[in-house]
Structure formats: C-alpha cells, structure tokens
Amino acid sequence: MSTAVAGVLLLAVVAYAIFGGADFGAGFWDLISGGPERGERPRDAIEHSIGPVWEANHVWLIFIFVILWTSFPEAYASITLTLFVPLTIAALGIVLRGASFAFRKSVVGLRYRRIFGAAFAASSVLVPYCMGAIAGGIASGRVPAGGQPGDPVHSWINPTSVVAGVLAVAAVAYLAAVYLVWDARRLAASDMTDYFRRRAIVAGGIVGVIGLIGIFVLRADARYLFDGLVSRALALVILSVVCGFVALVLLVRHASRGARLLAIVAVASIILGWGVAQWPYVLPTNLTFSAAAAPTGTLAAVLVVVVLAALIVVPGFVLLFVLDQKGLLPEEGVDDEPAIDRPTAQ
Amino acid sequence: MIATVTALTAIVFVNPVPWARAQMAFTLGFHIILVPLGVSWAFMTLIANYRGIRHNDRDALVLAQRWSKFMAVTFAVGAVTGTVLTFEFGLLWPRFMGRWGEAFGVPFGFEGLFFFTEAIFIAIYIFGWRRLKPWAHFWTGVPIVLAGIFGSISVVAANAWMNAPAGFTLDSNGNVITVSPIQVIFNDSMPWQAAHMVVAAYLVGGFLIASVYAVGMLRGRRDRYHYLGFVIAFTVGAVAAPIQIGIGDGLARWVYQNQPVKFAAIELVPTTSSDVPETLLGHLNDDGTVTGGIPIPGLASWLSNPSTGKATVVKGLNSVPPDEEPTIRQTNIVHLCWDIMVGLGTLLFLLAVWYALSWIFRRRMPQTKWFLRAAAVAGPAAVITLEAGWVVTEVGRQPWIVYNLMKVEDAVTANTGVWITFFAIVILYALVGATTILVLRAMGRRFRRTEGFTDQDTPYGPSALAEEVSAGAGETVG
Numbered sequence: 001m002s003t004a005v006a007g008v009l010l011l012a013v014v015a016y017a018i019f020g021g022a023d024f025g026a027g028f029w030d031l032i033s034g035g036p037e038r039g040e041r042p043r044d045a046i047e048h049s050i051g052p053v054w055e056a057n058h059v060w061l062i063f064i065f066v067i068l069w070t071s072f073p074e075a076y077a078s079i080t081l082t083l084f085v086p087l088t089i090a091a092l093g094i095v096l097r098g099a100s101f102a103f104r105k106s107v108v109g110l111r112y113r114r115i116f117g118a119a120f121a122a123s124s125v126l127v128p129y130c131m132g133a134i135a136g137g138i139a140s141g142r143v144p145a146g147g148q149p150g151d152p153v154h155s156w157i158n159p160t161s162v163v164a165g166v167l168a169v170a171a172v173a174y175l176a177a178v179y180l181v182w183d184a185r186r187l188a189a190s191d192m193t194d195y196f197r198r199r200a201i202v203a204g205g206i207v208g209v210i211g212l213i214g215i216f217v218l219r220a221d222a223r224y225l226f227d228g229l230v231s232r233a234l235a236l237v238i239l240s241v242v243c244g245f246v247a248l249v250l251l252v253r254h255a256s257r258g259a260r261l262l263a264i265v266a267v268a269s270i271i272l273g274w275g276v277a278q279w280p281y282v283l284p285t286n287l288t289f290s291a292a293a294a295p296t297g298t299l300a301a302v303l304v305v306v307v308l309a310a311l312i313v314v315p316g317f318v319l320l321f322v323l324d325q326k327g328l329l330p331e332e333g334v335d336d337e338p339a340i341d342r343p344t345a346q
Numbered sequence: 347m348i349a350t351v352t353a354l355t356a357i358v359f360v361n362p363v364p365w366a367r368a369q370m371a372f373t374l375g376f377h378i379i380l381v382p383l384g385v386s387w388a389f390m391t392l393i394a395n396y397r398g399i400r401h402n403d404r405d406a407l408v409l410a411q412r413w414s415k416f417m418a419v420t421f422a423v424g425a426v427t428g429t430v431l432t433f434e435f436g437l438l439w440p441r442f443m444g445r446w447g448e449a450f451g452v453p454f455g456f457e458g459l460f461f462f463t464e465a466i467f468i469a470i471y472i473f474g475w476r477r478l479k480p481w482a483h484f485w486t487g488v489p490i491v492l493a494g495i496f497g498s499i500s501v502v503a504a505n506a507w508m509n510a511p512a513g514f515t516l517d518s519n520g521n522v523i524t525v526s527p528i529q530v531i532f533n534d535s536m537p538w539q540a541a542h543m544v545v546a547a548y549l550v551g552g553f554l555i556a557s558v559y560a561v562g563m564l565r566g567r568r569d570r571y572h573y574l575g576f577v578i579a580f581t582v583g584a585v586a587a588p589i590q591i592g593i594g595d596g597l598a599r600w601v602y603q604n605q606p607v608k609f610a611a612i613e614l615v616p617t618t619s620s621d622v623p624e625t626l627l628g629h630l631n632d633d634g635t636v637t638g639g640i641p642i643p644g645l646a647s648w649l650s651n652p653s654t655g656k657a658t659v660v661k662g663l664n665s666v667p668p669d670e671e672p673t674i675r676q677t678n679i680v681h682l683c684w685d686i687m688v689g690l691g692t693l694l695f696l697l698a699v700w701y702a703l704s705w706i707f708r709r710r711m712p713q714t715k716w717f718l719r720a721a722a723v724a725g726p727a728a729v730i731t732l733e734a735g736w737v738v739t740e741v742g743r744q745p746w747i748v749y750n751l752m753k754v755e756d757a758v759t760a761n762t763g764v765w766i767t768f769f770a771i772v773i774l775y776a777l778v779g780a781t782t783i784l785v786l787r788a789m790g791r792r793f794r795r796t797e798g799f800t801d802q803d804t805p806y807g808p809s810a811l812a813e814e815v816s817a818g819a820g821e822t823v824g
Contacts, residue, residue, distance in 0.1 A: 059425075066451060319470065
C-alpha cells in the first residue's frame with residue numbers, strides 16, 4: 001500500500017510542476033518583460049492566462065505536504081528539520097507572490113501595480129529555485145532518516161541542489177512560455193504568439209543545456225540517483241529528452257498545440273524519472289518508502305482521499321480549465337477599467 | 347546573504363520553544379481572521395446573488411458581484427497564509443509531526459480535498475460573472491459554501507484531536523502502530539469544536555462585513571446598496587450569535603468533563619473544590635491565591651453541572667503534577683481571554699436581540715445612530731472574540747501539544763534560528779495585512795467613484811465598451 005501512496009505523492013509533484021510550475025514560469029516572464037511600456041502587452045497576456053487558475057494550481061503543494069506528513073511522517077520530519085532554510089524562504093516567497101498577485105489585480109495606480117508586480121515576479125523565481133534546491137538535497141541523499149536534522153547549509157547549497165534549482169526555474173519558464181504561446185494564439189494576439197514562441201525556444205534550449213550539465217553533476221554528486229536514471233528510469237529519461245526535442249522542433253515550425261502537449265510530457269516524465277530513479281527510497285539512501293510508511297489505516301484514508309479527489313476535484317478542475325480556455329471566465333479584477341491606468345502612465 | 351543568515355542561525359543559540367510558539371500563534375492568529383471571510387462571505391454573496399436574480403434586484407446583484415471581487419483578495423491572502431501553516435507544522439514541530447503525523451494528519455487529507463474544491467469554484471464564480479448564465483453562475487457558488495464549511499470542520503477536527511487524541515494504538519516505545527482514521531476524525535472533542543468554529547465563522551464574517559456598511563451609513567451613504575450590504579451581513583451574524591452561545595456552553599461543559607486543567611485555568615480555580623465562584627477578571631498570583639475581580643458565588647460550579655448546582659466539584663490546577671499544569675502566566679492569559687470571549691460574545695448577542703426586536707415590532711432595522719455605531723464596533727469586536735476563544739483553547743492545553751501524550755517542548759524543532767524566521771514572518775505579514783486592508787479600501791473607493799452604476803457594473807449583461815467607462819472614471823483619477 002505504501003507503494004500506491006508513494007505513486008500518488010509522485011503524481012502530485014508532477015501536477016504541481018505542470019500547473020503550479022507554469023504559474024511560477026509566467027512570473028519569470030513577467031519579471032524580465034521590461035518597463036511598464038514595453039512589458040505591458042506580455043504582462044496583460046500573463047495576467048489573463050493565470051488569473052482564474054492560480055489558486056487552484058497551488059493547492060497541489062498542500063496535497064504534497066499532507067500526503068508526506070500523513071503517510072511518511074518520519075521523512076517529513078527529517079526534511080523539514082534539515083532543509084529548514086530553503087523551505088522557509090519558499091514559504092515566505094509563496095505569501096509574497098500570492099498576495100501581491102491578488103493585490104496587483106485589484107489596484108489601479110501604476111506605481112502600486114509596479115511594486116506588487118515586482119514582488120510577484122521576483123518571488124516567482126525564488127520559490128521554484130528553492131523547490132528545486134530542496135528536491136536536489138533530498139535526491140542527493142543529504143537528508144538523514146529518523147526525523148534527524150542533516151547539515152543545515154550543505155543540504156541545499158550543493159552541486160545537485162544548484163543544478164536542480166536552476167533547472168526548475170528554467171523548466172517552469174519554458175512550460176509557461178509554451179502555454180502562453182497557446183493562450184496568445186487563442187486570443188488572436190499574433191504579436192504575443194511570436195513573442196512567447198521565441199522565448200519558449202530559447203528557454204527550451206537552456207533547459208536542454210542544464211539537463212546535459214546535470215548529468216555530469218549527478219554522476220559526481222548523487223550517485224544513487226544517477227545510477228537509477230540510467231537504469232530503472234532510463235525509458236522515462238529518453239521519453240523526456242525526445243519529447244522536449246520534438247516540442248522545440250514543433251515550436252520552430254509554429255505548431256504550438258502539439259508543442260504544448262509534448263512539453264508537458266517532457267516535464268512530467270523527467271519528474272516521474274526522478275521518482276523511479278530514487279525508488280525504493282523516499283530519502284536516498286537513508287530511508288525507504290516502506291520503512292517510513294504510516295500504519296495501513298492512515299494509508300487507506302489517504303487513498304480514500306485520492307479517490308474522492310478523482311471524483312470531486314478532477315471534474316471541477318477540468319470544468320475550470322475548460323471554462324477558462326473557452327474564454328468564459330473573462331473577469332479580470334480592475335481590467336474592467338483598463339483606461340484608468342493610462343493617464344498616470346508616463 | 348542567505349548563507350550569512352544560515353551561519354548566524356548556527357552560531358546564535360536561542361531556545362526555539364518560545365519563538366516557535368510565538369510564530370505559530372502569530373501565523374494562526376493572522377490566518378484565523380481570514381477564515382470567517384472564506385467560510386461565510388460566499389454564503390452572504392449568494393444571498394445577494396439569489397435576491398438579485400429572483401427579484402430582478404440590480405442593487406443586490408451589484409453587491410454580490412463586488413463582494414465576490416473583495417473575496418478574491420481575502421481568499422488569496424487566506425490561501426497563502428494557510429499554505430504557510432502546512433510548512434510550519436514541519437518547520438516548527440517536526441517531532442510532533444514525525445511521531446503523530448500519521449494520526450493527526452488524516453483530517454488534513456480531507457481538508458485538502460475541500461480546499462481544492464473551494465479554490466476551483468471560487469475561481470469559476472469570481473471570473474464567471476459575465477459569460478455564464480445567471481442561475482448556472484449562482485450554482486457554481488454553492489460548492490464554495492459547502493467546501494468552506496466542511497474544510498473548516500476538517501481542520502478543527504485535527505485541532506480537536508490534539509485536545510482529545512483518539513483512534514490509534516501505541517507500542518511499548520510510544521510509537522503509533524495502528525490508526526483508525528474514522529476515530530481520529532470523529533474524536534470526542536470534534537463535534538463541539540467544529541460546530542463552535544463554523545458558527546463563529548458566520549458570526550464573525552457577518553458582523554465584520556456589516557460593520558463596514560454601518561460605517562458607510564454613518565458617513566451618510568444611506569442608499570439601498572449600503573442598506574442591503576448591511577442587512578444581509580448583519581442578519582447572518584445576528585442569527586449565529588444565539589446559536590453560538592448554546593454551542594459554547596456545551597463545549598465548556600465538555601472541557602469541564604474532559605480537560606479539567608484547562609477548565610480550572612478558564613475559571614481560575616487553583617485548588618479542587620465545590621461552590622466555585624465565577625470570577626470576572628481578577629488574576630492568579632504566584633502563591634496560588636486569586637486576587638481582584640468580581641466573584642459571583644457558586645456560579646462556576648452551577649454552570650458546570652446545573653443538576654448538582656453549587657455542590658458541583660470543579661477540579662483545580664493542582665489536581666495534576668506541577669509540570670502538567672499551565673504556568674501562572676498562561677493561566678491568567680486563558681482566564682482573561684475567556685472573560686473577553688464571553689463578555690464580548692454576550693454584548694454581540696444583545697446587539698442581535700436589539701436588531702431582532704426592532705424587526706419584530708417595527709418591521710425595520712433600528713434607525714438610531716447609536717445602533718449603527720454599535721454595529722460598526724461589532725465587527726472588530728467579533729474578531730477579538732474569535733481570537734480570544736482561540737487563545738483559550740490553545741493556551742489552555744499547555745503544556746501539552748497532544749493532550750496527556752506529548753508536551754510542546756518535546757515537539758519543537760531543534761533549529762535554533764526560529765527567532766529569525768519569527769521576525770521575518772511578522773514583518774512580512776504586517777506588510778501583507780496592512781496592504782490587504784489598503785487594497786480593500788481602495789477597491790471600495792473605486793466602486794463608489796463610479797457613482798451609481800455604469801453599464802459595466804451590470805452582471806450577466808453585454809460587456810461595456812472600454813471608452814465609455816474611461817470617459818466616466820478617468821477624470822476622477824487624473
């Protein structure tokens with residue numbers, strides 16, 4: 001049963017990366033889209049794209065924590081004791097990001113929009129970096145078993161964490177750009193289609209390069225994970241590489257719809273690959289999933305929650321996305337009064 | 347810089363216990379203010395929405411739409427501050443989570459489910475005003491209300507479990523070996539605490555929102571829009587008030603029977619005795635005597651069990667070993683907060699009675715300015731009542747984190763840098779809190795500036811042309 005719950009945990013991580021990750025990525029493009037004049041169009045596209053869905057996307061993170069602490073409490077205790085610093089930074093970043101995004105939607109003055117926008121965008125980069133660094137610390141075996149603290153510094157400032165952190169930022173930026181191409185096309189904003197298409201291609205290339213560097217870093221720094229990736233998880237790694245490459249080709253050839261799907265598969269399969277590669281350990285190579293597992297009563301309850309989620313949450317989630325994609329959720333906070341900004345924008 | 351902070355963290359040894367407690371108290375105390383809005387505001391919005399569609403009431407419809415826009419902000423802040431709590435369980439109390447997570451954590455699985463549902467439908471509802479059909483749109487709001495209620499029941503079930511741990515067996519080392527999720531969720535304290543919190547959410551949400559409109563009416567905004575905003579919200583709070591008193595009484599008796607030390611702190615009872623007075627205010631001294639305050643003879647005994655009246659024996663703080671009772675300071679905090687909760691709760695109830703009598707005999711809400719002034723104060727007062735009640739249940743459980751099974755000092759993180767995160771969190775939350783209020787006020791002002799209603803304010807209608815709107819609104823800004 002612990003295997004099933006571990007699988008659910010991994011799927012929740014994938015969902016968070018694909019849905020929540022894309023939101024963070026959108027924040028990245030917001031950050032580097034330039035001053036208020038030049039960045040206005042892309043920012044509008046970004047806000048339009050993630051406006052209705054961002055809160056739902058981030059509940060995946062809560063699910064990850066809940067599954068971890070109910071089903072593998074020992075691992076949760078070890079992780080939080082060891083990776084105290086990046087987790088705290090991520091938590092603060094999430095507050096800053098969510099609050100400032102909501103505020104930005106609700107205020108009109110350009111000055112305030114800039115402040116909130118900057119806070120939103122900066123934390124959008126900080127949080128995925130921390131998440132990647134945390135994943136790197138866990139995957140490279142730096143978190144001990146037994147609810148004990150590991151090294152508070154080197155557990156997240158180490159080669160694997162740095163690569164994973166940068167990779168996370170690049171990957172979510174790539175995902176977001178691919179989604180935004182699609183959104184811009186849907187809204188018939190052809191200049192934005194091209195804008196994000198170019199950025200998606202660049203980001204995709206960067207992800208590929210970091211991935212290549214990562215192979216060597218993992219080989220030196222996270223041997224168990226590396227061995228897993230080139231054996232048990234090799235099929236998933238190849239799938240990810242192929243999908244990522246084909247997605248790039250499709251982007252170059254203006255086939256954004258196929259590119260979007262392949263980009264999702266590429267990100268999902270590399271995360272699944274990570275999970276398979278470190279199997280059977282929740283904390284390689286210190287603690288296995290089965291050793292950390294809660295009693296069967298708890299695991300059964302978690303699986304019941306998962307089934308209920310499939311019955312209640314998934315249809316709701318699909319409904320939300322369908323309505324959003326069909327443009328039936330147009331309300332955009334103060335965007336009712338778009339012209340109010342203009343007199344103050346100089 | 348981060349590395350420097352980390353290095354400092356390692357060098358500066360500061361006992362993490364008080365800082366972890368302070369941080370948890372602060373973040374929960376912040377989050378709990380947003381909870382009533384998340385739980386009950388959607389319900390009030392749906393009342394306005396229903397009225398708007400059913401009676402073709404334009405004011406009610408605009409009210410519902412604007413409320414949903416405010417809700418978008420408070421829900422977002424509530425969502426992120428709630429997410430922080432899921433980090434903090436581990437960051438502050440890793441030993442608690444490591445040992446009890448498998449039991450304590452179960453209700454949160456269901457909470458996650460409900461929160462997810464709430465997040466999805468709140469997005470659909472808030473963003474769906476213009477393009478969804480009126481009744482279809484109305485029904486997308488209903489899951490928000492239900493998910494809010496069941497979500498808060500789930501969270502409170504976890505807190506109730508800390509007061510009445512159940513549904514597990516331990517081996518000889520004290521490790522959890524089996525868990526019965528049903529018994530964990532439906533623990534002994536859960537029905538009372540959950541009911542108390544859900545009704546509190548409606549009470550506080552109702553009075554808090556009504557107070558905003560009361561202030562508006564006092565400033566001369568006596569239009570129908572403000573009237574509706576006030577009446578819908580205040581009625582919800584007023585209906586909740588008497589119910590809450592009944593539930594609170596039942597919960598207090600549950601505490602009397604099951605957590606005698608907490609009850610002793612509430613009633614300021616140092617030694618076990620009968621004929622215990624209900625002491626209003628006053629405080630416990632280091633030598634175990636009670637001074638100050640107004641004792642009402644025998645009332646605490648009588649309230650604890652009316653059938654035995656004054657003869658009812660109330661256990662004192664000294665009924666357990668000294669290391670298992672709250673400190674003198676904690677006891678005084680619990681007692682003071684209890685007095686604040688009961689006192690303000692009673693005043694809110696009396697205000698609700700005034701409102702109800704006016705409706706019964708005059709068929710309208712009280713017209714005097716003094717009523718509006720009282721209603722304006724009732725919002726903040728309701729928030730204070732909520733906070734005080736929460737302090738009673740949390741501080742009253744000390745020194746335990748899991749009642750009679752694990753102490754707070756054994757649950758806390760070994761990390762000595764908690765004091766740094768405490769200050770970081772306080773600064774960040776202060777900024778977020780202040781900004782939330784400023785943004786909500788700015789939104790309210792902007793809504794008012796539109797003077798009456800422009801076309802774009804009409805929900806379910808064709809969207810307005812941007813130029814028309816800007817012509818009207820632009821001059822007030824620029």
